[in-house]
Amino acid sequence: MSQPALTTLLVANRGEIACRVMRTAKAMGLTTVAVHSAVDREARHSREADIRVDLGGSKACDSYLDVDKLIAAAKASGAQAIHPGYGFLSENPGFARAVEQAGLIYLGPPPSAIEAMGSKSAAKALMQEAGVPLVPGYHGDAQDLDTFREAARQIGYPVLLKASAGGGGKGMKVVEDPSQLAEALASAQREAHSAFGDARMLVEKYVLKPRHVEIQVFADQHGHCLYLNERDCSIQRRHQKVVEEAPAPGLSASLRQAMGEAAVRAAQAIGYVGAGTVEFLLDEGGEFFFMEMNTRLQVEHPVTEAITGLDLVAWQIRVACGEALPLTQAQVPLHGHAIEVRLYAEDPANDFLPATGRLTVYRESSPGQGRRVDSGVSEGDEVSPFYDPMLGKLIAWGATREQARLRLLAMLDEFVIGGVKTNIGFVRRILAHPAFAAAALDTGFIPRHQAALLPAPQPLPARFWEAAAEAWLQSQPPCQRPDDVHSPWAERSGLRLGLPARSSLHLQSGAERQAIALERSAAVLWQWQDEHLTVDDNGVRCRHLALRRGNTLFLGWDGEVHAVQAFDPIAEGETRHVQQGALTAPMNGSIVRVLVEPGQAVQAGTVLVVLEAMKMEHSVRAPHDATVKALLCQEGDMVGEGALLVELAD
Template sequence: MSRPPLTTLLVANRGEIACRVMRTAKALGLTTVAVHSAVDRNARHSREADIRVDLGGAKAADSYLDVDKLLAAAKASGAQAIHPGYGFLSENAGFARAIEEAGLIFLGPPASAIDAMGSKSAAKALMETAGVPLVPGYHGQAQDLETFREASARIGYPVLLKATAGGGGKGMKVVERESELAEALASAQREAQSSFGDSRMLVEKYVLKPRHVEIQVFADQHGNCLYLNERDCSIQRRHQKVVEEAPAPGLSPGQRRAMGEAAVRAAQAIGYVGAGTVEFLLDSRGEFFFMEMNTRLQVEHPVTEAITGLDLVAWQIRVACGEPLPITQDQVPLKGHAIEVRLYAEDPSNDFLPATGSLQVYRESAPGPGRRVDSGVEEGDSVSPFYDPMLGKLIAWGEDREQARLRLLSMLDEFAIGGVKTNIAFLRRIIAHPAFAEAELDTGFIPRYQEQLLPAPQPLPGAFWQAAAEAYIQSEPARIRNDDRHSPWSSTQGLRAGLPSNVSLHLCCNDERQMISLNASSPSTLQLQGEQLIRDEDGIRRNHLAIRRGDPLYLQWQGELHTVSRVDPIAEAEASHSHQGGLTAPMNGSIVRVLVEVGQPVEAGAQLVVLEAMKMEHSIRAPHAGVIKALYCQEGEMVSEGSVLVELEEAGE
């Protein structure tokens, strides 16, 4: 009995991937269904869908990871198919099987293929049988600490712990020495359980200076399978990709063919269907080692679309409906070069801790040839602590790599986000770095150039403070006399009859304070026109984005959007009371573990509290030896950024 034609598609995900999938689905004439948690009720993916279903809850476990709720949402909305996106349940064989048993179409591979390749351990065993070179490691069933200790000693440190059931850097830890293994393993297991519902781990040799090159494969239900070229994803932080590009610079046609054919053999060996990615480590000698297979659409699929001109989501939908692949291997295009960067709500200057808050300003780069933005937010949206902090992706295409690189730099310059810290400036430094321009890529790129990519903060120049003061004054609330700009009553400069026409402003930005005096009678070289602050200097005119949102002013300066606020130094001094020795939450999140109690002595560096935010664990450690004086948190509690968690008294006080 044949299935009825596909008319309605439910996307079991959120953020930019949900928006991206729905965009293609709508172009194909399908009705789109979004699911959302209580937190995401007004999120962009919910707003853009034709139908939305409230899953309730806040944490992923209570919403996007609840299979029963997702199947009920499909039934209630009349959806015949479910697209899992990436992350969440996209590589969960149980979810795929439940969809199939419910008589629905799963826009992914068969559950059997996820079983075979979704587990890193099972995938490595399969590759070993097929004769594909593997990085030395342990991929067995035993999960006790002693087993991992013995395996790590045999492999040789440093080693890499990885969750067998997931990716994206979750549940992944580099261990430099045996003394770090126990704590790293316990933390990685908790992250894996939280993110994927599976705490199993594997361990392998941490290969130094490798490149991360992956092959996009696609298979239909008729036995056809091909590879759509490759991507280089070497630039990573915390084992999570930051920059991806296609094709991989310097890869020869012979290497591309060898890796591509190996990836196709792997997919065919397990009866694969749909989009998948086979990931390899490529060393400096040109040898490649199998890492894992991701049985889903990847975050970086747009760069493949850019160099092939194909819509991979459209292919997913058509293949799931039984259509054959529309081209053969010899017909796969490879035109030009594409580079993608991932835009995160995070603080690169503070160990890339996730950031939360409201997007007071959100301006994307202008559309145009070779420019693409896949995002999941709009101005005014909130970034919560419950989910991954990625806001979107910027993708640039060019006839060659340098054109794509320069185009991406221009896009980053045009992007502006205020109200939440992001990695925009960090991304720009990567793309502008001479080593990146020369395609000197490997997974150690960010640590190697850390001083240039994450420079120590420098004092803001006087010209910035002058511009900020002018923009702040000129953006004050509406003039009294809007009908006569020359009237003294239309001025916002603070002019008062019989008094000096000076205005003093106490401003703060990035923990810096400045007092600026403006004289209304002196001509200004800066004029605010709409949201552009125009600065004339020595015959050169420069435009700076300047947006006022209540008290804060968001001023773009040298590629970064700075938040400027007016402060009252007297009120600030009166309010400057705080807990002495208090250790605060670096972000909004949930307390996973409290490892100390009041009165307990601790050594410097001791782990005190474990906080979970954006599906990652973050440890609060003792900055010095001392005694726990007070605890202000408990396990399972939600805490806000800046909340005092532990009060630590120095030894001998």
């Protein structure tokens, strides 16, 4: 079947990748079509599209994962092509095949290539035939516990359980010893089934202190395939990438060529077309092993674009329309260095639990040379519990790695998010860490430096509270007496006749509360203007972000933004109630497993309830030996953060 002329492109995704794809499509003169769920009706990707189609539903399975609805949306909007983005159906061969059967252009590899790499087990066999180095492991069809137990024994602990059809850290568990295998396998299978609709697993040797280095490959429909250098994605948390950079620090030209040529062999072995990524583990001795191939555009593709000057989405569109690759391998550029960080709505201080809520404040870094922000939200948007919590990405380029690192730190200092907890402070500490500056990278970086990256909370200093009080008072709306607009008694200056001006107020930030008594002095001057507080202390001037949104002040301090509110200790009264023995939901989500019943005796650490949020499982465990007094939830329930789940009796 001949391909239709491409004038209109539908993006079967949401968030920052949908916005990013549409940006290139519009630059190429294409009409863009967004699809959205019920909760995403006014999301940024919907607002930015030329045409939007409502898929209905809230959960992904009722919207972004519904193949029939997506095909119908393309036909209704007049789109001739579909870009799958990443996640969702981007590596689903059934979706790619349905798109082609509907007479549409699929901006991705052939369904056969997705199938070949969609099963990690089958992919390992193909790679072995293609001469690509493999990590020792079991990739067979048998999926019972005894088979995995025997395979792990032969491989040797620690081992890594991985979803055969998965990626992104979902359905992946490290198992240190045989006693952990059964529970880890069951949990990984549930996560895999929830995220990919496929519970099959494989098990591999867990390589100690590896680097995660991946090769960007690109192939056209004319038999040409090349690699666009590499990326180092070693900075990970629970197998989820946090920081990515290109090129990989310290990689020799010969090793880059060896890995690149192996990646091209992998792509050619399955008749690949389009953008793909071949991921390798690189050990300390310079030996590399094939991990998997992602048959789609990667989250971290902007760092490759930064060092090559290429637009990979534009390449995807042109290749899908039958054009040949515009470069040969020898012509692929490599200029400077680029680093990317992912910004998530999550709480690093609370085991990185996903955060939901309204983005009361959202200010992106200012544009400039070597600065790029790929985001999918705007101020006022809601972060829902139904989808991945990534808000966007910050990418910095520099002539050297150090220039890129410093530029990215400056961008993080400018970025402001209020209303939900984020990982901005966490990724800033990673970039500022001496080991990262020295490029001492491996996948154990975060656990090894956890004390510095996730420090114990410290009380906010007295100068913070003084600044907060000044910013609070100066940002208050003017208070005027209607009978005397010039009355000094209506001002908020703390005027006292014959005495220094003094103001008293009670402020709180998080769990901390403070009573502040301000007395102005000539030595320290404070001025709030243009949403910043300037402090002049004996001639030394500092400037802090001080954004006011209604009854909340967002104050920047030491690289973090703190939400500050006023409280009345007399009128407030006691509103908090702690229920003894009650376990609550740590976040919004759905109950996927209830593992106990009333009257059951449990030991400390026993898993009572399993909660799923944003495609990841979180176990609620007994804090001590107890008896289950009551169950306040059941499987399938949607619960909010703080909802009572289980009551225990000593």
